[in-house]
Amino acid sequence: MALDLPPDLVSALRAARRVVASTGAGVSAESGISTFRDAQTGLWAKYRPEDLATPQAFLRNPRMVWEWYEWRRSVVATVEPNPGHHALARIEAARSAAGLDFLLVTQNVDGLHAKAGSRNLVELHGNIRRTICFDRRHPAESWPATDDPPPLCAECGAMLRPDVVWFGETLPPAALRRAQQAAAECDLFLSIGTSTLVQPAAELPFIAGSNGATVVEINPDATPLSRLADFVLREKAGIALPALADAMLDG
Numbered sequence: 001m002a003l004d005l006p007p008d009l010v011s012a013l014r015a016a017r018r019v020v021a022s023t024g025a026g027v028s029a030e031s032g033i034s035t036f037r038d039a040q041t042g043l044w045a046k047y048r049p050e051d052l053a054t055p056q057a058f059l060r061n062p063r064m065v066w067e068w069y070e071w072r073r074s075v076v077a078t079v080e081p082n083p084g085h086h087a088l089a090r091i092e093a094a095r096s097a098a099g100l101d102f103l104l105v106t107q108n109v110d111g112l113h114a115k116a117g118s119r120n121l122v123e124l125h126g127n128i129r130r131t132i133c134f135d136r137r138h139p140a141e142s143w144p145a146t147d148d149p150p151p152l153c154a155e156c157g158a159m160l161r162p163d164v165v166w167f168g169e170t171l172p173p174a175a176l177r178r179a180q181q182a183a184a185e186c187d188l189f190l191s192i193g194t195s196t197l198v199q200p201a202a203e204l205p206f207i208a209g210s211n212g213a214t215v216v217e218i219n220p221d222a223t224p225l226s227r228l229a230d231f232v233l234r235e236k237a238g239i240a241l242p243a244l245a246d247a248m249l250d251g
Contacts, residue, residue, distance in 0.1 A: 003243035009231045012214045013248040016188035018101040020179075021088055022204050026193025026219060027237045028108045031079045054167045058134070062159055066150035069162045073128055081116035084192070084237030087245040089117035094249045096120070101186075105179045107194060107201050109164045122175050124201055130163035139163070176200060183207040190244070192218045193237045196225040205229070216244075 005013075025033075047068070051057060058065045081089075088104055095102040104121045106113055109128040113121055131140045133153035140160050143151035150159045165171055179201075183189060189208035196202045205225050209215045217229040218240045226232055233240045 003233075003235060003239060005233075005243060005247055006231065009216065010247045012188060012216075012230075013244060016100075016186075016214070016248075018182075018186040019091070019095065019103075019188045019190070020182045020186040020204070020208065020213075021091075021102070021104050021190040021192060022179075022183075022194060022201065023084075023088075023104070023106045023108060023113070023192045023237070024194025024198075024201075025108065027082075027084050027106075028110050028112060029193070030082045030084060030236055030238045031110075031112060033076065033079055033110055033112075050167060053164075055169065058159075058161060058166075062150050063148065066161070069128065069164075070149075073162075076110045076112075076128060079110075079112070081112045082238045084241040085112050085116035085118070087237075087241035088113065091245050091248060092118055092120055101182075103179075103182045103186075105182070105201070105204065107198060122179050124165075124171050124175055124179060126162070126164035126172075128162050128164055131160050132163040133158040134161050136163075171200065179204060180207060183213075184211050186213050189213045189215045190218065191215065191225055191229070192241065194219070194223070195221075196223040218244075 052065055052068050092102045092104065102120055104113060104118050106121065106123055107125050109125050111127050111129045132138065133140065133156055135158055138153050138155040140153060143160060150161065152158065153160055183204040184207050186208055189205050191205045196205065205215050209228060215229045216231045217223065217225050218233045218235060218237055220234055220236055
């Protein structure tokens with residue numbers, strides 16, 4: 001059944017010149033990726049993600065952390081983008097062809113937005129599919145096989161690690177500045193599948209709203225943003241985003 005959107009929301013979608021969409025774990029969950037704080041499975045059931053995703057954990061036991069991320073990568077490799085991912089890519093392509101602004105900001109590290117075709121993309125927390133040396137100077141596309149992981153960077157000899165932001169690390173400054181500036185300048189902000197709790201990404205819809213943008217929340221659950229958003233759609237992204245794309249692009 002098609003989602004019935006409020007007429008005022010349809011008007012805002014069609015009038016928007018600068019659009020920012022921000023996505024969180026709820027979007028990836030619809031593709032079958034567990035949220036970060038869900039219980040681990042198999043060999044990793046006894047570990048808490050928060051105890052593995054830190055620089056300190058990596059330095060204490062680099063092999064264990066590397067192998068955990070290799071397991072997570074293997075899980076990500078089996079999933080595909082869902083209708084929500086594809087709808088955002090469709091919106092971007094259509095707006096780009098029309099000379100209109102669109103930026104997608106994601107907290108997800110699974111790379112599914114890029115796989116769906118999104119190109120104007122800020123990955124605030126990095127991308128698990130990429131690898132970089134520990135001091136973040138050299139990306140690595142490949143490395144020799146080793147019986148004692150993690151492998152070492154061919155450029156500097158440092159241990160390789162996933163190119164994601166760990167607890168205790170700051171977000172990439174250029175990526176955060178780009179997201180904040182886009183939020184401040186947009187006239188439509190879509191907050192999708194995010195709890196609006198993890199800072200500093202959580203501040204983006206509030207930046208947009210305080211600068212006059214129409215703020216739309218898409219989330220089955222209430223969040224701190226809910227009472228301040230102009231429109232709230234209590235739907236999963238895979239249902240709401242195709243409807244928004246149809247309304248925005250067919251008008």
